[in-house]
Amino acid sequence: MKLPRTIRLDRSDTLVFERPAEPGEWAVPGGFMFWDVDPATLKGKRRQAFRAGFLGLTSFGWSTLVTVTEASAEDEQVAIAQLAEYLMREHGAPDRAAAEAAAKEEIGFAASLCDHPAGTLIALERSVGADGEVRERFRTLKPAPRQRAAFDQPWVRPIGVVAEDGEDDSPGEVQLDLVGLAEADKGAKDRE
Numbered sequence: 727m728k729l730p731r732t733i734r735l736d737r738s739d740t741l742v743f744e745r746p747a748e749p750g751e752w753a754v755p756g757g758f759m760f761w762d763v764d765p766a767t768l769k770g771k772r773r774q775a776f777r778a779g780f781l782g783l784t785s786f787g788w789s790t791l792v793t794v795t796e797a798s799a800e801d802e803q804v805a806i807a808q809l810a811e812y813l814m815r816e817h818g819a820p821d822r823a824a825a826e827a828a829a830k831e832e833i834g835f836a837a838s839l840c841d842h843p844a845g846t847l848i849a850l851e852r853s854v855g856a857d858g859e860v861r862e863r864f865r866t867l868k869p870a871p872r873q874r875a876a877f878d879q880p881w882v883r884p885i886g887v888v889a890e891d892g893e894d895d896s897p898g899e900v901q902l903d904l905v906g907l908a909e910a911d912k913g914a915k916d917r918e
Contacts, residue, residue: 727802728840729833730754730792730848732782739790744771747782747789752797752805754836755850755862756781756788758817758828765854777852783808786816791867794846797837806833839864 732747739746747753760768760776768776779788783805797805809829810822819825839848847867855861 727797727799727837728794728842728844729797729801729805730780730836730840731795732780732789733791733793733847734789735791739788742771742774742790743779743788744775745785745787747780747785747787749789751782751784751789752801752808753780753782753789753792754805754809754832755839755864757852757860757862758832760852760860765860778850780848780850783812786812791847791849794840794842794844794848796844802833802837806830809833842866842868 730753732749732751732753734740734746734749756779759781763776765773765776775788778790780790780792781787782789806826806829809832810819810825813819813825813828814822819828840846842848849865849867851863851865853861853863
């Protein structure tokens, strides 16, 4: 099976989220974190978590991106146990059985997003529709065609955004320059 795992390409998550997830945590979309909140009242970092955050299952912090990762049955059980415990402690699940059932459902949904090759990145966009319902859109980020010889290493290739929801309003391919991000991040650290 495959499950999403948090990943951090640069420091932006540490700046935009109140509590950023650490890289490598099992993750779920985490929309349940906003069930009792009017999205129109959200501001700042909490609003950013609503709009584009995956919930990490160790820190219960947020990540902008997750990566599709091979997972064992034991990994799945650990993720379910972590989430069930959190649902009991922080969200008032009535008992262990109810918390585990909800956690299994959320982990199952997260696994359903991972029907892609390992290493594929997934981004999330949450919004409120005209009917007031919260909508979640998921996009995969896959390596784009090489643009120059400097991108011989897979970790420095540009990434293209490919809509996976079958809608025709895809913004098309967006290039993410990982080398530029790394250089900008290094420059910011040098200035500190």
